[in-house]
Amino acid sequence: MEPPASILQSEISIDPSRSPFLKERIEVLYEGDTLPDILEQVQEIQMNDATFKVIFVKTNDLDPTEKVEYTDRRAIEREMGMHITGEADVHHPDHEFGLVTLGGRWFFGHYVKNKATWLHHMKKPRSYSIALNTRVARAAVNIAVPNPVGIKAIDPCCGIGTVLVEALSMGIDIVGGDINPFIARGARENIAHFGFQCEVTLGAISTISEHYDVAIIDMPYNLFSTTTPEEQLSILQHTRRIATKAVIITIEPIDEMIATAGFTITDRGVAKKGNFTRHILVCL
Numbered sequence: 380m381e382p383p384a385s386i387l388q389s390e391i392s393i394d395p396s397r398s399p400f401l402k403e404r405i406e407v408l409y410e411g412d413t414l415p416d417i418l419e420q421v422q423e424i425q426m427n428d429a430t431f432k433v434i435f436v437k438t439n440d441l442d443p444t445e446k447v448e449y450t451d452r453r454a455i456e457r458e459m460g461m462h463i464t465g466e467a468d469v470h471h472p473d474h475e476f477g478l479v480t481l482g483g484r485w486f487f488g489h490y491v492k493n494k495a496t497w498l499h500h501m502k503k504p505r506s507y508s509i510a511l512n513t514r515v516a517r518a519a520v521n522i523a524v525p526n527p528v529g530i531k532a533i534d535p536c537c538g539i540g541t542v543l544v545e546a547l548s549m550g551i552d553i554v555g556g557d558i559n560p561f562i563a564r565g566a567r568e569n570i571a572h573f574g575f576q577c578e579v580t581l582g583a584i585s586t587i588s589e590h591y592d593v594a595i596i597d598m599p600y601n602l603f604s605t606t607t608p609e610e611q612l613s614i615l616q617h618t619r620r621i622a623t624k625a626v627i628i629t630i631e632p633i634d635e636m637i638a639t640a641g642f643t644i645t646d647r648g649v650a651k652k653g654n655f656t657r658h659i660l661v662c663l
Contacts, residue, residue, distance in 0.1 A: 384440040386481055395493040397549055398521055399514040403436065403658040405477040408488040414455065415551050416480065417487045426465025432472035433459040434490050460638040461489075472529065480577050488527035499582055500544050507539040511628065511657075515650045517545040519659055522646075523593045523626040526553045533591045534620065536614065537586040540577075542564030542595050547575040556580040584617040594622035608636070615640035625662045630655070637662060 380387075388463050395401040400601045409420035431629060447455075459478060460467045461573040477490030497513040511519070527550055534542045537555030539562060547570065555577060557563040563581050564604035570577050596618055599606035611633070618625050619641040627637065637644060642662035 386438050386479070388481060388486075395491055396496050397517075398493075399495075399497045402438065402493055403477070404491045404615070405436065405479055405486060406491070407486050409438040410486045412484055414485055416460065418473055419592050421459060421462050421476075421487060422464070423621050424463045424465070424494060425554055425652055426463065426474070426602045429473040430466045430468035430471075430473045431460070431463060431476060432469050433463075433476045433478060436490075439480045440482065443494070446639050449629050472630055496548055497545065497610040500541075500548065500573065501578070503539075503541075503569040504507075504541055505569050507562065507565070510539045512652070513541060513545060515657060515659075516541040516566050517596055518650070519552065519626050519628060520546045520549065522648075522659065522661060523536050523595050524625070525547075530592045532593045532595065533587070534595045534597075535587060535618070536564050536599065537579060538562055538597065540569045540579065542597065543570055543577050543579070544573055544575065546572070546595075553571055554580070554585070556582060558583050584621070587617070587645060589621065593624040593626070594618050596625055598627060603617045612640060613634050615642070618642075623663070627660045627662055629658050629660070632658060 392406070393401070393404065409417055411417050411420065427596065433456045435447070436458050437452070441447070455478065459476070475490040476487060478485065478487050478560055480486070497517045500513045515661065524532055524546070525620045531555065532546060532553040534546075534555045534660065537543055537557050540555060543553060543555045543566060555566060556579060558581070560581055563579050566579050570579070598611060615627070615637060617633065625642060636646060637660065644660050645663050646661040648659045650659060
C-alpha cells in the first residue's frame with residue numbers, strides 16, 4: 380500500500396530495520412484523544428531498576444500550521460517522563476518510549492529505531508559495477524519474502540551476492556548461484572565478510588532441480604551483458620519451473636517475455652537512479 384502520509388498504523392509488527400524506507404516504529408501501549416489522556420495512562424508504568432527515555436516522534440500527519448516546535452516537543456517529553464515511575468536517562472536508557480500523533484489521536488509505546496543495516500552492507504570487499512544497490516536489493520527481498528517463516532528462497536543469478544546478503548541479514552532461508560566462477564567466488568567472500576553462511580553454487584539455472592517458494596531474478600542486461608533475448612527467456616522459463624513466485628528485476632519492459640515463460644505479473648514498481656531505471660515485477 381501507499382500510505383496517505385509519511386506515517387501509518389498497522390496490525391503487523393515489522394522490525395523497521397528490515398526496510399531502508401522505514402525510519403522508526405512505536406509498539407502502541409496507550410492511546411487517547413488528548414495528551415492528558417496519555418499522561419494519565421503512563422502513570423501505570425513501573426520501570427523498577429531500568430532507566431528510560433521518552434521521544435516525541437517528529438513524523439506525523441499534522442497540518443504544517445499545527446506543527447509542534449522543538450521546544451514544545453522537549454517540554455512534552457519531560458512531562459511524560461515525570462509521570463512515569465522510574466529513572467530517566469536521555470543518553471543511555473535501558474528502554475525508549477515514543478509518542479506520536481496520528482489521525483487526531485495520540486499514541487504512546489515502545490520505540491524502535493531503524494539500525495540502517497543496509498547502509499553497513501554497502502561496504503563489502505567485492506563489488507560489481509552493475510550490481511543492485513543495497514537499498515533496491517533489500518526492498519526486492521522484502522517484496523519477495525514479506526514473512527520468512529517456512530519460506531525457501533533462491534537467487535539463481537546472484538552476481539556478487541547483494542540480494543543474498545540482504546536476505547540473510549533478515550533471517551531468510553536462501554541459496555544462490557551464478558555461472559561465472561569469479562563472480563560466485565566474490566559472492567561467497569561478501570557473504571562471509573558479514574558473518575553469514577549461504578550455499579552459492581556454480582552453474583546455470585537450467586541445472587537446478589530443487590523447487591523453491593520464491594526466486595529473485597536480477598536479469599542479465601543486454602546493455603552490459605552478452606546474454607541474448609533467447610537466453611533471457613530461458614532464464615525466465617527455468618525460474619517458472621523451479622519457483623512458485625518470482626520477483627524479477629529488469630532495466631527494460633519484458634512483459635511479453637514473462638507471459639511467454641508462464642508467469643502473470645501481479646504487481647510492479649520502478650526504481651530510478653538518474654537516467655537508469657529498474658523495473659521490479661512480482662510474478663506468479
